[in-house]
Amino acid sequence: MTEQIIILCIGAFAAGFIDAIVGGGGLVQTPVTLVTLPQYPLATLLGTTKIPSLFGASIAAVQYGLKVVLNKRLLVLMCGIALPSAYAGSLLVSKTSNHFMKPVLLFVLVIVAVYTYTKRDFGLASTSSLTKRKELWYAVLFALGIGLYDGFIGPGAGSFMVLFFISVLGFDFLKASAHSKMLNMSTNIGSILFFSGSGHILYPFAIPMAICNFGGSLLGSRLAILKGNTFIRIFFLLVVAGTIVRFAYDIFWKTK
Secondary structure: OHHHHHHHHHHHHHHHHHHHHHOOOHHHHHHHHHHHOOOOOHHHHHHHHHHHHHHHHHHHHHHHHHHOOOOHHHHHHHHHHHHHHHHHHHHHHOOOOOHHHHHHHHHHHHHHHHHHHHOOOOOOOOOOOOOHHHHHHHHHHHHHHHHHHHHHOOOOHHHHHHHHHHHOOOOOHHHHHHHHHHHHHHHHHHHHHHHHHOOOOOHHHHHHHHHHHHHHHHHHHHHHHHHOHHHHHHHHHHHHHHHHHHHHHHHHHHOO
């Protein structure tokens, strides 16, 4: 068990670091957990990863909150919708398969990667042009969708949050990362409420993982704040590329 905890903690630290900058930490933490603890049901392993994810998102949110001006009204609305939506997504994943969504997400991510790479100024400055009414409506719809997605599938959710805040609301990368961490906290809480209530969390593994995720997230958020938008943009591209590889593996190789 000690060796398993060490492996899981290394994965959790790396996940926290990545997730704090641009999201996507689940690309590391989830596979490591599935490989290290194959004897447990999928729902139990997914539930266990939500505890360290919440710890990491929380410290990143605090770090960003100290340095970035947040749209609190928007966040309260989005978090209030995303939390129950994530609960519903976690309930759904315990009853159905999520494999059918991965080909669609792979296609979307390839477009995102190409667009971000070719559009050099993407996310480097705030460019909001929406009315407050439209901003709120888009935020409501996205919060509903991302809550379901994070509870149902998970990996890459943080990156999709960053992408939404940049491409739809016109935030820069730093501001988008700050808001996505707040939103990610609510989706994690929603999933935890379901998984803990149904006995699907392995606390002896989840707690040490949470401590390590916390440390990685603290380092990642401070580095992102220090380095700024250009650094976050590069990291975002790397994480999106990693997500594409992960989904492509699941679709074209793992399922064979």
